[in-house]
Amino acid sequence: MxxxxxxxxxxxxxxxxxxxxxxxxxxxxxxxxxxxxxxxxxxxxxxxxxxxxxxxxxxxxxRGIYYNERDDPLSTHLISLPGDKWKQLPSTCSPTFTSLKMKTMFSTMMEVEMKRKLTKFARVEKSLTLKKVMSLFTMDVIGMGGCAFGFETNSLEDENNEFFRMGISVFDNPGYSTRSTFVLQAFRGYARKLRLKLFRDEVIKFYTDFVRNTIDYRLKNKEERNDFMQILIQLHTSKREDKLSFNEVVGQTFVFHIAGFEASASILQFCFYELACNPDIQNRLRHHINQVLRKYDGEVTYEAIMDMKYLDQIVNETLRKNPPFGMxxxxxxxxxxxxxxxxxxxxxxxxxxxxxxxxxxPEFYPNPSKFNPDNFSEEAVKNRHPIAFLPFGAGPRACIGVRFGVMHVKLGVIAGLRKFKYTLSPKTRQPIKLQSKFFVAQPEGGIWLNIESVD
CATH class of the missing domain: 3.30.43.20 (Uridine Diphospho-n-acetylenolpyruvylglucosamine Reductase; domain 2)
Structure with missing residues (x-):
């Protein structure tokens, strides 16, 4: 039975x-x-x-994903909403991620300083667990004013700040196991009648209070910012019949915050793991980054990053071999x-x-267990089936924040690789085994790397 x-x-x-x-x-x-x-x-x-x-x-x-707007506003987000509820959001939120907007965000993203944290590890501890450091970095980028929510978490300096603690707890202490979540998806109608929630009350209260306080503050002080939160507030206060409910604003805030920092941190840790396992590729990428930056007077600019073609290949191959989501x-x-x-x-x-x-x-990627950036050379991409690379989905429900996420990851790679070298620590379990309890790919035991400064 x-x-x-x-x-x-x-x-x-x-x-x-x-x-x-x-x-x-x-x-x-x-x-x-x-x-x-x-x-x-x-x-x-x-x-x-x-x-x-x-x-x-x-x-x-x-997507056929369970949501319960009445009891669990965090579940009412862009990823889970069906039909007409969903169609409104991509067109209204997508201006946040245009090329022009990305250039505007870029200077703000550059304010997040990871070098000091890595230098401490290189001088004192000699090794680090990648996931934690990258999560601190991505959390700070997501929060910066001009990007998403207009607050500074300063997680790299203060690991105990509430946004980092609460964001991590969503994955470390989920409301349901992976298997139970599948069952919940299968019986969505019954689950809503039973008023079941995907997320814990503590998490729901935290994000609900944050959104309510942010909306109240900006409206009371007539403060408008050029960020993702401002777009949500405008959709909420609009006089249109299809305006966003307060709970829908909470849902979009939650998913952008969580997906933005967790998925990016996951990609970064796997990227540095692959670079540590492949020192020749690591050295080539470091040389490529520094070579491109010399063309831009040593400045990490938006245009410089767009010019780093080998970095593109590295990030894409990381997403190919270690996609954040398995399906x-x-x-x-x-x-x-x-x-x-x-x-x-x-x-x-x-x-x-x-x-x-x-x-x-192997039909699409010869020797698929090997980390091979040449899988994303222009010729290889041109000769491969266009649907054979789906890290962020495809079609009308592909992730609208891809540009932001990829830029986020590239900045992390550049900041972490220019002045530091990585080798695999014995603490890292080999071969890597993905944890079964997480939907976002995470290796059992974490990824530990030895770190040292380079001139």
Whole structure:
């Protein structure tokens, strides 16, 4: 009876990361079937095996993720909202991430100083756990005025500040296990009737109070800022019928804060891990960064970073080999006939797109377990299937903050690599095993690196 209730979720939350779960089905069925049907608890789910099906995002742009606006405003965000509720947000929020806006944000992002923290590790402790340092860095960038919320967390100097503590707790102390979250998604209607919340009351209260206080302060003092929070306030105070509710503002604030610092920190730690494992690539990238900066009088400018083509390849290969999310969730919004078959996925069918499996498919990436930046040379990209790289999704529900996130990561790599060299510490477990309890990829035991200063 217990196995029937679990369905194909056996191992998830115990020893299998969700990306590895879907990879098992992908490897077993590729070439034999365009999709595979599995059960998450007693809920049927279709996993796409044929990469050509994934292009048709218009037929299944909803994510089918559980949210409960009444009791848990943090769940009411851009990633989870369906249909018309979702359509309003990308067009109104996307101006935050234009090239012009990114240039404006850039000078603010540069104010976050990571060098002093790394110098301390290099001189005193000689080793560091990457995730913590990168989380402190990304938290400070997210909070800076002109970027997202207009407050300074100063996490690199004060690790006990409330924003860092609360943000980390979302992942270290989640409301539900990974397996329970899958079950919650499968029975969304019942979960809402039972008024179940995805997040703990402490976390909900923290973000709700922050948003309420920020809105009240800016309206009372007639203060307007050119940041993400200001766009949300305008959508909330608008006289339009489809204006954002207060809870929806809380939801967008939460997801931008959490996704912005956690996903970026995860990418950075894997990037430095790969560089430590591949010293030749690390030295080449450091040389490339310094060579490009000489063209810009040693200044780290927006234009200089755009000129760092090898850095692009390094970041993309990190995202290929270690994607932050192992799979994408979708739900059909129309009946969908699978091309070349008589099979119809009825409206409301849950879908999973196996990102991790596709990124580790030797058809698209020869020797996929090897870290190889040449996978993203111009020629390699041109000759590869366009859907074979999906770290942030694709189609209308791709992440709208990709530019910000990638810039965030590049700044972290430059700041961490220009004056420091990294080698693998014996504290790092080899081979890396992904923790099963997190949706955002995290290695068991963390990543520890030895650090030393370079001239």
């Amino acid at each position: 217990a196995s029937r209730l679990i369905g194909n979720l056996k191992g998830v939350g115990q020893y299998d990361h969700d990306g590895l779960l879907t990879q098992k089905f992908y490897k077993k069925l590729k070439g034999r079937s365009p999709i595979v049907g599995v059960y998450y608890s007693i809920k049927p789910v279709a996993i796409f095996i044929d990469i050509n099906l994934i292009k048709d995002f218009a037929s299944f742009h909803d 994408l969730s979708r739900e059909t919004t129309l009946n969908y006939k699978i091309p070349g078959t008589d099979c119809i996925l009825e409206k409301g069918t849950s879908l999973h797109i196996p990102i991790y499996a596709i990124h580790h498919d």
